[in-house]
Amino acid sequence: MKKYIFGVVFIALIWACTSENEEVAVDPDTTVSFERAAMLSNWADNIIIPSYDAFAVEITALNTAYTSFKSDATITNLQNFRKSWLSAYKMWQRVSMFEIGPAESVGLRLNMNIYPTDTQKIDGLMTSGTYDLTLSSNRNVKGFPALDYFINGLGVDDDAIIAKFKDENKQARFGYIDAVLANMTTLTDNVVAAWKSSYRNVFVSNNGASATASVDRFVNDYIFYYEKFLRAGKMGIPLGVFTGTPIPKNVEAYYEGQISNELFLEGLDATQDFFNGKYFGVDQTGESLATYLDALNSVKNGEDLNKIINAQFNAARTAVSALGSFRSEIENNTPPSAMFLAYDEVQKIVPLLKVDMVSAMSISIDFVDADGD
């Protein structure tokens, strides 16, 4: 009897100890009602990689438009350059949230879109002629916001801006834009290449349920993006909800002035499409956070969490769509009440994702490596 007991104890302890390295390979064809692996491949193959591809195409087009403008600084070419910039900037809103793997290791988001951009520093660097845009200290003088300054912020109208590209500093100016675009292009190409060469499989095969598994990590990244960059960065900070004073200069695409809400809405659409597992550019959906919630049968208060979250996304979209550009909302209204109300709708999604969704999925937010009860 005793031997038997200690046998059981021994085997059980061995089991407990070995499972500490949670890297046990699992046959994906199990009876689990929801396949995290299928969701991961849908994310990678139908959303993330196609979106990055489209973004790379936009960056190429942006380079082309710039080349024409550089060779012939006319108003038409400026407008074309601006159009390409806006189109690429909108596409950026669809990839900004994927800050995991290759994008995370190069810090793509912080290199592409730190705003407000430091125009004094740009002017200084430009005239000095020596600068290294890959330095992390130079993140606030490059990317889309720096381009915004060059194509929208140098003068009151197109003629004034064109004049700047014909004055004695034009070489330095073109040189600086060359460097900004080269930096954006390299970063983008590297991220796209890394996803396609190896990271896709790393991402999809890490289909477990630990804090380091792809689903857990990416859901954290996704919510972090929504909360810090979409909600706070694009609306909350310029509105002054964390400081008490509106800061219109902190609006995205400040110099353009008219498109901040358009960029926001693109980002909102992207996060909702991602939630629903909608393929990029194709009207089709796959396994997603929404279907995961359905599979977990999270029926709450007689309504399904998937529907509640989508309804709130729609409410936020309606509220923001009714606004003018964020810059005009903030500059022309004291206090900017309509934008505050819209912000509240955007805010309401945060607890739904951060509390209800993750607790249904048993994903820990900001995973803390400490013991539980």
Added chain:
Amino acid sequence: MKLVLKKYINAPVEAASLAVFRILFGIMMFISIIRFWSYGWIDKLYIQPKYFFSYYGFEWAKPIGEYTYILFFICALAAICVAIGYKYTLAIITFFLSFTYIELMDKTTYLNHYYFISVLSFIMIFLPANVYFSIDAALNPKKAHQYIPAWTINCLKLLLGIVYFYAGLAKLNSDWLLRAMPLKIWLPSKFDIPFLGDLVSQEWMQYLFSWSGAAYDLAIPFLLLYRKTRPFAFVLVVIFHVLTRVLFPIGMFPYIMIIATLIFFDASLHHKIISFISKLFGIAKNRFNNQTVFNFNNGLLPKLKYAIVGVFFMLQLVVPFRYLLYPGELFWTEEGYRFSWRVMLMEKTGYAQFKIVNGETGNWFYVDNSDFLTAFQEKQMAFQPDFILEYAHFLKHHFEKDGHKKVAVYVDCQVSLNGRLSTIYIDPSIDLSKEKESFKPKNWISPFKDEIKGI
């Protein structure tokens, strides 16, 4: 009655049982501290944070910067001294004080397991755990005894019994038994564990785990007490704790509990364990078998000991029921939730956005919690009212120091409990900076919109 008293209180029993308990407890504590240290948790939990949450009445207990490491070092050293039985009384008092101080430093890290260690080490201060197979006994043969009064072992059994039984009682509620919550949420995410991975997302499995978990907790003290069921009970103990270890991130606790339940066995097993250790280290075990009985001397101090132990157990029995004095749902308000062996009962998540209003200008803004709290602290704060209140007071103080006048603090807090849709948790119209912490019911907690029946 006298007979019972004699049998369970004063009758001499082998001191070897308590000695084994002391040795294994000391070793487990030492390993736990080394593990905690090696994971970098001292730095992460007690040095890096800018702010620490305090227990009501223990606001003075704060980490002491880099010296916190010394505190852990002292605690580890005391654990070793307990294990080898060197200057035992001093060692166990030092262990109790240092360990408890560590737990008091930040409420964020509260675990029932840590409370259990504090309580256990407190009771061990009063036990003659060093009279057998210890350095103390070896150095001073006058202090060496082979037998000790039965109560010194029985009180450990009682404490373990209370922990299990109360944990079982706490599971007798409608969420646990009728909705299989929170296991219904937690288990499906464990689909990648070996053997059980396929089963954990089956609903019947979730109910089976819930019901058998409750039955286990309620029955195990009795199964361990009764000689005939004891071996079977110990197998259950091992299976249960190993399962919890595999399924949940609960660190050292399962091992500590497995080892603690060895106290229920007959002294013959403990003698075998001691013989094994003796052989391992070449210690002569026989010299401790001196046939003498340890005897608490008469006098004020020993009598005080009995009184303290008696009051201690009264409190252990009563304190978990203090929640009955509060209105509202215990799981929701958490008034009287801690220190009651309520383990793994809730999947509770919250989100708290604080609004600072300048009372003079009416200007307001929201707080970015990450400016002040670590991710772990923010997470724990967002669903526990006493944390929310303490943090609100901190915010008022902080922003008034920053030059804001007559600061009022409001919170928009949403909490989800055991799979229910998140709802408003704290009355958003209440200026929290005006509310005081106390043991009185917190009437600014919004009422729970559902009902959980049971204990």
